[in-house]
Amino acid sequence: MPDVSLPVDLRSDTVTKPTRQMRAAMADAEVGDDVLGDDPTVIALQEKAAQLLGKQAALFVPSGTMANQIAIAAHTHPGDEIISDISSHVYYYEAGAFAALSGCSIKFCHGDRGIFTPDMVAASVRPDDSHFPRSRLVIIENTHNRGGGTIWPLERIAEIRRVADRHDLILHTDGARLMNASIASGIPPADFVQHCESVSICFSKGLGAPVGSIVAGCSDFIRQAHRLRKRFGGGMRQVGILAAAAQYALDHHLNRLADDHDHAKLLAAGLADIRGIDVDPATVQTNIVLFDLDESVGPADAFCDRLHAAGVWMFPFGPQRLRAVTHLDVSRDQIVAAIDIIRQCAADAAK
Numbered sequence: 001m002p003d004v005s006l007p008v009d010l011r012s013d014t015v016t017k018p019t020r021q022m023r024a025a026m027a028d029a030e031v032g033d034d035v036l037g038d039d040p041t042v043i044a045l046q047e048k049a050a051q052l053l054g055k056q057a058a059l060f061v062p063s064g065t066m067a068n069q070i071a072i073a074a075h076t077h078p079g080d081e082i083i084s085d086i087s088s089h090v091y092y093y094e095a096g097a098f099a100a101l102s103g104c105s106i107k108f109c110h111g112d113r114g115i116f117t118p119d120m121v122a123a124s125v126r127p128d129d130s131h132f133p134r135s136r137l138v139i140i141e142n143t144h145n146r147g148g149g150t151i152w153p154l155e156r157i158a159e160i161r162r163v164a165d166r167h168d169l170i171l172h173t174d175g176a177r178l179m180n181a182s183i184a185s186g187i188p189p190a191d192f193v194q195h196c197e198s199v200s201i202c203f204s205k206g207l208g209a210p211v212g213s214i215v216a217g218c219s220d221f222i223r224q225a226h227r228l229r230k231r232f233g234g235g236m237r238q239v240g241i242l243a244a245a246a247q248y249a250l251d252h253h254l255n256r257l258a259d260d261h262d263h264a265k266l267l268a269a270g271l272a273d274i275r276g277i278d279v280d281p282a283t284v285q286t287n288i289v290l291f292d293l294d295e296s297v298g299p300a301d302a303f304c305d306r307l308h309a310a311g312v313w314m315f316p317f318g319p320q321r322l323r324a325v326t327h328l329d330v331s332r333d334q335i336v337a338a339i340d341i342i343r344q345c346a347a348d349a350a351k
């Protein structure tokens, strides 16, 4: 086993810490009052992000949740219905905000690892009848977190757009990990969201910034987003110090996402060799590895505790399922070491 530092923290790509160089960029950032619209570093980041995503404008916000919730609030009225995958982040992990803040309901598609079909969308659209909520917004999550970091095929998004046009639906991409999708596939981020009215991306995941997300769309949408950000309490003042971290991440941490994807594949290949663990390495497309435990190894939460004590940290993701996420602060050697530790823990657990 290589001599590496423990723990190997695979709980999430949100655990990355800003590097020394990123901190230097933050310390040197020019700032202004961004609520008044005069923080030059934020303005530059928003322009760069809008260009990257092929949209007219973009707005810097504190979190991916706020970015998604601003989009939902801008696109819907209370009583409207959203269509998304049953395991979508907006449903699963945003504290019910679609209902609490925007008064929406959600109708679920049961996709394959988070990727649903145009037929599922069409079947979810409510008839135009006063009994029903109005179907309004389709949310595509790319890559799909609970699906295991899956990438949406471009053609599938185009097909969803055609159904959306038939039923007067708006499309939003939750692109917290859109850059992972882009680096893994070689498809520019703007191409992935060309059919969507709006998109959110996160800087605080694999890109390694401490805080920050972007929501982007047409100029009218961003004007609305501005008011909603203020209403949700997300107006920030000399926030150029955070925008500088995001800018640094785009300049220096984008292409290296490919390393995280290699590490995830390496981990999955290693796990596939371990007795009592079930994983299909072919399903690993980006930086997330989902794997299942055989009953003989016990339940996922107990196995996570055992791993934690041995210096490999991850989260249970179901009764028998775990999730591991690779990122900037995990080296190849640490992955190799983690595989050995997991093998030992699986053997001990099965005793």
Ligand SMILES: *Cc1c(COP(=O)(O)O)cnc(C)c1O
Pocket: 062, 063, 064, 065, 066, 068, 089, 090, 141, 143, 144, 145, 174, 176, 177, 202, 204, 205, 213
């Ligand atoms: C992390 C994540 C978000 C945003 O989460 P925050 O913690 O609010 O920044 C949104 N969507 C997906 C798919 C995510 O994984």
